[in-house]
Amino acid sequence: MSDTLNLSRRTLIKGAMTAGAAGVALPWLWRPSQAAQTLVCADPGGAYTTAFKEAFYEPFTKETGIAVTSVARRGYPAAEFKAQVETKSYNWDLSGGISADIADFLKKSDLVEDLDLGGDDVAAIPANMKTPFFVGNGLYTFILAYRSDRMKNVKSFASLWDKELPGGRGMRRFARDSIEVALRADGVAPGDDIYKVLSTAEGWDRAFKKLDEIKPQVQVWWDSAPQSTQIIQTGEVDICPMPNARAQTAIDNGVPVAIDWEGGFYSVEGWCIPKGAPKADLARQFVKFCARADRQAAYTKELSNGPTNPGAYKFIDEKRAPALPSFPDNLAKTVAVNDAFWGEHKAKADVRFSEWLLS
């Protein structure tokens, strides 16, 4: 018989196996990883963790003595909410960075606690950015981003369809955003008119007919957030709708990218507490703290999401402010997404959109 791999790998594997056995035996394997006297807050991770730590977690600890630990959660936390609430095994006490539509959805499934909306700070937040179970702390807007070095005369989402404009197109692989963009490009006014059109079957056909026109032109259907930054940065596409913060990251990286706010649509993201969380009271206190103008201002340093408390702009650098979605000039050009409408139609829209993509 030929020698098997060789002696060296036996040595290697012996060492590894010994270490493995030791690993199994070590008590650290049994130690639950949750500490007792802290508030555990889930966030989407990455730049969110950095921004939240500086603006919310650490200042809260300084003021109250309660340590806040952050953990990364999945992008769509609904399954985590459901599993935790149903089993009463709480990995975290609250979660930030939750979109208002997901919050509504969680409420419908009875998975969230009510919040404490008292106090001046929460009161300063506009009524459409909070509900009894959700307090928004940031706005993010779906805008049109393009390479300013390669594209001229970009006017609005309609420019994506403009055959006169050369360059690669990107779109988001997501039913809601693609349909909203298509109808805008087809001349429907942003806001209520969109949902009026979509109240009929013909309206849906109209949106998909418009999408048919652009389908052959689309180079990339991006799916994950970092991908949208990457494709505009590396020049894979020249024009592409994406969240404003993704385009801003490319701009901050020194890439010639411009943002067109006209016709953009924004969503609110904020805090929710899983139903029955043992430290819900502490979490409510934390949510109130995060509504403060100065805290919200601090959080925009790392993330180009817009504060919901208008007072925050007093604390934000003048150069930074125009890049944020809730900056008055930008806000005036954009409208809110109708979360209730999309909540109701999401399942149908997703299937039809996926079928359309495959056809």
Add this chain to the structure above:
Amino acid sequence: MSDTALRAPLPARADSGLRSAKFRRLWPLLPTSIFLLIVFLIPVSQLLWLSIVDAGGEINLDHYERLFSTTLYFNVLKNTFSIALWTTLICIVAGYPVAYLLASVSPASRSGLLIWVMVPFWTSFLVRSFAWMLLLGRDGVLNQWMASLGVIEQPLKLMYNFFGVMVGMSHAMLPIAILTMLSVMQSINPNLTRAASTLGAGTSHSFWRIYFPLSLPGVAAAGLLVFITAMGFFITPTLLGSPREMMMAQLIIIQIEEMLNWGFAGAISVMLLVAAFSIFYLFDRVLGMSALTGGASYGKSRGRDGLLSRLGSDIGRRFIAGISWIGWGIGHGFHMLFRPKYDRPGGQRMTARWLVGLAVIIFLAVPTFFVIPLSFSENSFFGWPPRGFSLQWYEAYFSSAIWQEATLRSVGVGLSTAMLSVVLGTPAAFFLSRQQIAGKTAIIAFILSPIILPHIVVAVALFYAYSYVGLIGTNIGLVIGHTVFTLPYVIITVMAVLKNYDQRLDQAAWTLGADQARTFRYITFPLIRTGLITAFLFAFVRSFDELTIALFVSGGIATTLPRQMWSEALLNISPTLAAVSTLMLVFVAAIILIAEFVGRRSRRR
């Protein structure tokens, strides 16, 4: 090949009156079965059960009606299978020559080459995909290079299509295919080929008629592992493909996470499982799981075999024989045309092997050549070419306790997982490759099913199961969860190696007075060592790169390396990921080289 009758130590029709004998025969299967029953079958069945009951607990098939009310699910299922199938074909065809090369070079060269073959294992799937984007993009390195050479005028579309998906998928899967085939090739007795030569067979003749058929268990095992692993992949197709390359896993994840419609997610999962099992069944009937599970007698021994299955296995045998003959014919023809003289061992044939092998190895290593320079870039994003020189990304890693703890935890969990999988899986592999029992194919299908389902299905199911026993947020819970996915790799790999194991060696040892333990220690273990090492490695790597279970089950504060990387990559792919991947490569290469050095010294002594 000829000793199939001697392989089964106990006759197929054992005396059914002896209960204890039956138990003694079955016990090797028990650890794996009990483990999978408790941590996979029961929790996942509870989740899948939701697909056939409504809120009131009544049986209700609405979810299944919905599956067939649109063409979406069927089309995506077709997509999933076609992507998995093409990936498998590419990996086998491209991987076989590499495995063959590795099996025929000196141990020292082998260690060196293995470092490169395993490179994709140590770079996170995210880093790999983004590295390919830099290479294959419209303004990517490959297009720029070809344009500057004047080969092309317009940039070629190399990704966001099927081609891009195949590049990414085969890059990720080739190491699995190569190592599985290699572990079987190394168990082939080289004297057989020599004997053939002595009897007058030319090199191509002895390869195609002797070596190739003996290496087939490796091909079958590699094909099976790549196919089911590819079926569950969805991140690579999403990042490098177009929406046309949609995978079933994505649809299941959307139902679980975005819609909280676990019943419907269960229905899609059942559809995927049923389809996968059907393919598996066909594979077994036509090509024969016997390629993997020992003995062609398997098919014959069962009286109730229908026409279909006899026809199937007949086709299968002819198919394999056909490949051998065709391969020999081509080789022989080639030989007649170009090389009229006798082969010299180590001559041009070896050169050809090196050329093909190196081409594939370069393909495996290429993304790394981009990742390493990026880790020293001053840019804060993944862009080519890197600008300036900076150690800030390494500093970010070494100054962060979170990164280092995550690394340590991942290594610890990975080693424990690999250990547990090998301990549980090896007896099961022995059983499955040697015993003749009815329903063996069904048992193998069951063992493989955790890989077929997207991880999130198992993750959610385990969360509920763990909540009863307080395992949420523990490392042991994570190890158990990962073992569900790594067991199939261990069992299939060890089975493939055992296929060529000559049991007469055991009998010889017994005759000479060795007891079972000594026989295992001195005869069996050394012979199947390669398979065990490969199995251990696969299990470690799977665990080391696993994200979903880590997110759900270890939910709390403790993070793992993939989780930390994924979180870092949430909004922007920063060069920190490149730095971490580079560190991993250096670390693993160092271990292999040191082991090689130590090994060489001990050999010399």
